[in-house]
Amino acid sequence: MATHKLFLLPGDGIGPEVMAEVEKVAAFLTESGQARFEIEKGLVGGCAYDAHGQAISDADMARAQAADAVILAAVGGPKWDDVPYEVRPEAGLLRLRKDMALFANLRPAICYPALASSSSLKPEVIEGLDILIVRELTGGVYFGEPKQIIDLGNGQKRGIDTQVYDTFEIERIARVAFELARQRGNRVTSSEKRNVMKSGVLWNQTVTALHKRDYADVKLDHMLADALGMQLVRWPKQFDVIVTDNLFGDMLSDVAAMLTGSLGMLPSASLGETDVKTGTRKALYEPVHGSAPDIAGKGIANPIAMIASLAMALRYSFHKPDLAARIEAAISAVLDQGMRTADIAAKGEATVSTSAMGDAIVAEI
Amino acid sequence: MATHKLFLLPGDGIGPEVMAEVEKVAAFLTESGQARFEIEKGLVGGCAYDAHGQAISDADMARAQAADAVILAAVGGPKWDDVPYEVRPEAGLLRLRKDMALFANLRPAICYPALASSSSLKPEVIEGLDILIVRELTGGVYFGEPKQIIDLGNGQKRGIDTQVYDTFEIERIARVAFELARQRGNRVTSSEKRNVMKSGVLWNQTVTALHKRDYADVKLDHMLADALGMQLVRWPKQFDVIVTDNLFGDMLSDVAAMLTGSLGMLPSASLGETDVKTGTRKALYEPVHGSAPDIAGKGIANPIAMIASLAMALRYSFHKPDLAARIEAAISAVLDQGMRTADIAAKGEATVSTSAMGDAIVAEI
Ligand SMILES: CC(C)[C@H](C(=O)O)[C@@H](O)C(=O)O
Numbered sequence: 173m174a175t176h177k178l179f180l181l182p183g184d185g186i187g188p189e190v191m192a193e194v195e196k197v198a199a200f201l202t203e204s205g206q207a208r209f210e211i212e213k214g215l216v217g218g219c220a221y222d223a224h225g226q227a228i229s230d231a232d233m234a235r236a237q238a239a240d241a242v243i244l245a246a247v248g249g250p251k252w253d254d255v256p257y258e259v260r261p262e263a264g265l266l267r268l269r270k271d272m273a274l275f276a277n278l279r280p281a282i283c284y285p286a287l288a289s290s291s292s293l294k295p296e297v298i299e300g301l302d303i304l305i306v307r308e309l310t311g312g313v314y315f316g317e318p319k320q321i322i323d324l325g326n327g328q329k330r331g332i333d334t335q336v337y338d339t340f341e342i343e344r345i346a347r348v349a350f351e352l353a354r355q356r357g358n359r360v361t362s363s364e365k366r367n368v369m370k371s372g373v374l375w376n377q378t379v380t381a382l383h384k385r386d387y388a389d390v391k392l393d394h395m396l397a398d399a400l401g402m403q404l405v406r407w408p409k410q411f412d413v414i415v416t417d418n419l420f421g422d423m424l425s426d427v428a429a430m431l432t433g434s435l436g437m438l439p440s441a442s443l444g445e446t447d448v449k450t451g452t453r454k455a456l457y458e459p460v461h462g463s464a465p466d467i468a469g470k471g472i473a474n475p476i477a478m479i480a481s482l483a484m485a486l487r488y489s490f491h492k493p494d495l496a497a498r499i500e501a502a503i504s505a506v507l508d509q510g511m512r513t514a515d516i517a518a519k520g521e522a523t524v525s526t527s528a529m530g531d532a533i534v535a536e537i
Numbered sequence: 538m539a540t541h542k543l544f545l546l547p548g549d550g551i552g553p554e555v556m557a558e559v560e561k562v563a564a565f566l567t568e569s570g571q572a573r574f575e576i577e578k579g580l581v582g583g584c585a586y587d588a589h590g591q592a593i594s595d596a597d598m599a600r601a602q603a604a605d606a607v608i609l610a611a612v613g614g615p616k617w618d619d620v621p622y623e624v625r626p627e628a629g630l631l632r633l634r635k636d637m638a639l640f641a642n643l644r645p646a647i648c649y650p651a652l653a654s655s656s657s658l659k660p661e662v663i664e665g666l667d668i669l670i671v672r673e674l675t676g677g678v679y680f681g682e683p684k685q686i687i688d689l690g691n692g693q694k695r696g697i698d699t700q701v702y703d704t705f706e707i708e709r710i711a712r713v714a715f716e717l718a719r720q721r722g723n724r725v726t727s728s729e730k731r732n733v734m735k736s737g738v739l740w741n742q743t744v745t746a747l748h749k750r751d752y753a754d755v756k757l758d759h760m761l762a763d764a765l766g767m768q769l770v771r772w773p774k775q776f777d778v779i780v781t782d783n784l785f786g787d788m789l790s791d792v793a794a795m796l797t798g799s800l801g802m803l804p805s806a807s808l809g810e811t812d813v814k815t816g817t818r819k820a821l822y823e824p825v826h827g828s829a830p831d832i833a834g835k836g837i838a839n840p841i842a843m844i845a846s847l848a849m850a851l852r853y854s855f856h857k858p859d860l861a862a863r864i865e866a867a868i869s870a871v872l873d874q875g876m877r878t879a880d881i882a883a884k885g886e887a888t889v890s891t892s893a894m895g896d897a898i899v900a901e902i
């Protein structure tokens with residue numbers, strides 16, 4: 173059996189607590205002979221800054237590059253609000269994405285039936301929701317230059333960021349979306365602001381041309397990003413796969429995640445290009461939620477998104493869809509049994525700790 | 538009694554239909570001696586392009602500049618999808634905003650009690666909702682240069698947009714937000730992506746410094762734009778006034794509008810700087826909804842946002858808050874009576890036409 177080299181980055185806040193549950197699941201899978209993991213751990217974010225003044229060290233970057241998959245929890249917190257921009261916690265995450273060339277961020281927004289009632293939306297609007305947001309992750313305004321603050325004198329400064337997209341960047345992310353759509357509902361909605369942005373015009377043209385050339389069997393729509401935000405709130409089930417740029421994807425995937433009722437449930441995958449020789453691709457898996465500093469250290473965080481991130485790794489990096497599905501089924505099962513961490517409990521419902529939730533999921537697997 | 542010079546721009550799609558109801562209300566107010574309007578009309582958007590190849594003519598721009606208030610309905614539609622970027626319908630709207638220096642866009646998201654059930658959100662989440670989004674409207678990625686598509690050869694192009702904010706632009710919009718907050722719940726939430734954007738860093742610093750200097754009595758929070766998108770969905774009533782940049786404001790105000798159940802209900806104001814000598818300011822009022830080409834010409838569009846835009850003009854441009862409130866009360870009253878255009882009708886509910894809704898509102902005033 174192949175050994176999968178995992179590089180774990182617990183990060184800040186609740187990160188270490190939820191990551192402990194991933195280790196528990198990985199240990200169980202190894203012991204029970206269902207998969208074999210070799211685990212290394214490193215530092216990213218505020219904890220890395222505290223340890224050595226960088227949001228991620230070169231040594232940990234090298235380990236991330238060498239791993240079969242990186243599993244990251246979350247970075248950041250008020251403690252590091254005033255550290256210099258270049259070494260702020262998020263810089264570690266952004267460096268991982270950029271240096272590993274993880275251009276494709278997959279963010280499923282699914283609604284667990286047992287949790288439909290914890291959404292702020294009406295049950296009929298979100299029951300059965302299953303959409304996949306494919307977000308471009310290494311381009312756009314996140315990385316374009318110039319990106320700077322200029323001192324203009326007289327107390328005036330100028331902040332500049334640059335949104336840049338090349339044809340090839342748009343094509344490769346659109347390709348990911350079309351390929352994934354073929355395995356799902358066969359529909360892609362591409363989103364930009366072509367009515368005000370030139371990068372949006374190019375995005376629209378490039379996706380349209382690629383669709384015509386290679387994916388005419390997939391249904392393609394275009395929707396302006398502001399309209400898409402509204403439609404997500406109005407009737408999210410109209411979507412199958414949504415493909416959009418880095419910044420719009422950041423916002424829209426968060427809105428989509430919140431529709432489902434709990435952010436604590438949703439994992440994401442960030443993938444690089446597949447190496448034609450080895451058939452492998454660099455990958456990083458992380459929950460959609462943040463580091464939740466307000467509840468860190470209390471043992472009450474929800475580990476489900478974190479464990480579901482390992483399931484995603486099994487599906488996308490290790491070609492073990494059955495095992496991924498088994499973990500996901502175990503998650504559904506414990507939810508159906510009524511197990512709730514505080515974030516997903518209805519008023520008056522009993523809650524369990526982070527580790528009790530992890531134990532229950534292991535028991536179900 | 539002062540005469541208010543209105544410049545009406547019905548634009549495209551349902552624009553002319555809903556604008557006719559504004560004319561009805563304005564005529565009634567004039568006849569009944571409650572206000573005096575002098576009305577001119579012009580072209581903007583696709584209809585302007587069809588008439589003379591420009592999204593708005595210089596002559597109409599001059600009329601807009603000379604008016605006491607511009608009332609615009611909506612622009613755009615599939616008919617003009619392929620016109621050159623520089624003369625696309627939206628260019629008319631953007632030119633109005635830029636040339637009139639309408640830097641402050643006020644987008645109230647309120648929930649009409651009679652319509653709470655038509656929202657996709659649970660009633661308890663949106664009942665009584667009353668938030669105000671203050672969006673910067675003449676800067677950011679909408680107008681920054683370079684903004685272009687470059688041909689790189691080899692079939693590759695590069696799309697570039699530039700987000701630019703100067704200290705003074707951030708200060709003046711934040712000032713508007715703080716001033717308005719003092720008249721409401723006294724709380725401002727400022728939103729950007731300072732964790733990835735330098736303009737966000739400058740935004741955050743500038744708002745913080747201004748707050749300390751001149752508005753320490755107002756409660757100020759900062760929230761990342763993606764987190765704000767989520768929080769709007771989760772529990773929108775936590776907000777009072779939100780201040781944010783042009784692009785984030787575009788998306789967040791649309792999401793906020795959709796929370797309330799019907800976009801057809803919500804007006805917006807775009808304001809310039811107050812002239813210290815005359816005490817007047819340039820202003821444009823428009824509904825949040827678009828031109829809805831799919832239902833244009835059928836006489837079924839909802840004119841309420843359009844009529845509410847006139848009410849906003851009475852409040853912000855003509856210092857007639859009582860008359861504004863009377864119109865808003867008339868809108869609430871007809872809704873309480875059960876009058877519904879198709880967009881806000883529950884399944885099986887009887888619907889009325891655009892003009893019947895306008896008549897009913899006039900009758901209530
Ligand atoms: C932490 C932050 C830099 C990051 C982003 O903006 O991409 C986060 O919001 C995300 O969506 O993964």
Ligand SMILES: CC(C)[C@H](C(=O)O)[C@@H](O)C(=O)O
Nearest residue numbers: 367368398613627630631787
């Ligand atoms: C029509 C379009 C250019 C405009 C914008 O993006 O600002 C619209 O979406 C709005 O919010 O007023």
